[in-house]
Amino acid sequence: MGSLQESLNRFKKQQEKCQSTLKSIAGSKTTVKTTTPAPRVVPANTSTKLPSPPIKFSNDTERLQHINNIRKSPVGAQIKRVIDLLFESRQSFTAEQINEACYVDVKGNKAVFESLAKNPKVNYEGKRFSYKSKHNVRDQKELLRLIRTFAEGIAVADLKDAYPTVMEDLQALKAARQIWLLSNFDSQEDIAYPNDPRVPIKVDDELKQLFRAIELPRDMLDIERDLQKNGMKPATNTAKRRVMAQNGNIYNKPKQKKKKTEISKRTKLTNAHLPELFRNLNG
Template sequence: MASLHESLNKFKKQQEKCQSTLTSIAAKAGSSRVATNYKATTASTSSSTNTKSPAPAVKFSNDTERLQHINSIRKGPVGAQIKRVIDLLLETRQALTPEQINEVCYVDINANKAVFDSLRNNLKVHYDGRCFSYKSKHDLKDKNQLLILVRKFPEGIAVIDLKDAYPNVMEDLQALKSAGQIWLLSNFDSQEDIAYPNDPRVPIKVDDDLKLLFRGIELPRDMIDIEKDLQKNGMKPATNTAKRRAMAQVHGIGSKPKPKKKKHEISKRTKLTNAHLPELFKNLNVPSS
C-alpha cells in the first residue's frame, strides 16, 4: 500500500510540473502572437498611411477668369477704356453713374483720373456732375424732327452726322426718301451720302423741248476739255485730269489706249432684218457672191 501511495504522489507531481510547463509555454505563445499581430497591424497602418492618396489640389474659384478679364480691362490703355464706356452709352442711350458703368463694362472711372477727365471733356459724352450719357451731334428723337433738320440744310447735310442721333435714324432716312420728302445722294469727293430736302410745294416741271436740248448737247470726248468748259462758265471741276495724268507719267503708268472698234462688214451669212430699207445699206461694201 505504501508503495502505491508513493507512486500516486510522484505521478501528481509530474502532472503539476507538466501543467506548469504547458502554462508557461501557452503564455509565451500568446504574448508572441500579440506582438506579431501588433507589428502586423502597425506595419499595415504605416503602409496604408504611406500609400494614402495625396490631398486634392486646391481649386481656384470659378470667378477667377472673370476677375482676370476685369483686371486686363482696367490695366489697359486709357483710349480702350474710353471706347468701352462710349460704346456702352451709345448702346443704352441712358445716363449712367460711374458705379453703374463699372458694373456693366468694368471700367472704374472713379479710380482712374485720366479716364474720368477724358470722358468729361469728350465731345460725344455729356456729364451733368453725376451721370454720363451719350451726346450726338444733333439732338433728335424721331422722324419728324429729322425731317425738320434736313429742311434747314438746303445745301445738304452729311448722313454721317445723323447716324448716331437715335437708334433707328437710318431706317427713318430711308422712309423719308421713299416718301419723296428728301433725297439721298452720294458726294463725289468723299463718297459719303448727303441728305437734301425735297419740298413737295415747289414741284419743277421741265419742258420736253428743254429735255431734248439738254440731251442733244455733245460733250467733248477728252475730260480736260470738259474741265476747261466748266471753268469758262465759272464752275469748279470736281476732277483734275491734267494733274492726274502728270502723276501717272511720273510713276510710269501710261494711259490705256482706247480699244479700236471692230468694223462690222456684211457677208453672205449676215441676216438683213431691214432689207426693206435699202437706203441703210447704200454706203456698205457688200462682197459679191
C-alpha cells in the same frame, strides 16, 4: 492695380485653406463613423448612404482676371468701351453704374475720368454720363424737321449716330419722296436734301453746267436702261411698245364725236323767257 492683384492672391490662399479644412473635417467624420458602434441594427434591404462630397466654392478667378485686364488696358480702349455702352443703351450712367456694367473704374482712374468728361461724344452733367450725338433728334418726325432746315443738304455721316434706327428712317423718308439722298461729287459722301417745294434751294452755277453738259442717249431704250441701272423705274416701256407695234396691236383709236342734242317739243323748257333759242324745234 496692385491692390486688385493682392486681393486676387489673398482670395486664392483663402480657397486653399478652406479646401484643406473641409478635407480634414470630412476625414474626422469618416473615422467617427467607423469607431462608433451603431445604436440599432440596420435592415439588410436598406441601402447605405455614401458620404457627401466636399463643398466647392465658386471659382471667380476668371472674372477677376478679366476685370484686371480691362483696367490695365490703355485709356483709349477703356473710353471706347464706355462710349459703346452709352451709344447702345442711350441711357445716362453714374461712375458706379459704368463700373458695374463694363468694369471701367471711371471714379478710380483720373485719366479715364478726365478723358471721358471732355470727350465730344459724351455729355457729362456733373454726376451722370450719357451719349452726345451731333444733332439732337429722337425720331423720324424730328429727323425730317432737321433736314428741312438744311436747304443745301446735310451729310448723312452727321446723322448716323442720332439714334439707333436713324438709317432706316432715312430710307423710309426717301421712299416717301420727302427727302433726296444723293452723293457728293467731291467727297463721295451721301447728302440728304429736303424734297419740299416750300424750301428755297439755291443751285450752284457749276452744278447747272454739269447738268446741262450731260448728253442723253438718242434711243429711248438706252434711256430706260440707264434709269434702271440707277434704281429708277421708267414710266415707259419702249421695247414692249415696239413689239406690239410690229404685231399690229397698237393703233390709234378714232375719237368718237359727241352727238349733238337737238331740242324737240318734248324737251322741258326752262328758259321760256328766251324764245329766240327755240325757233327751230323739231315736230
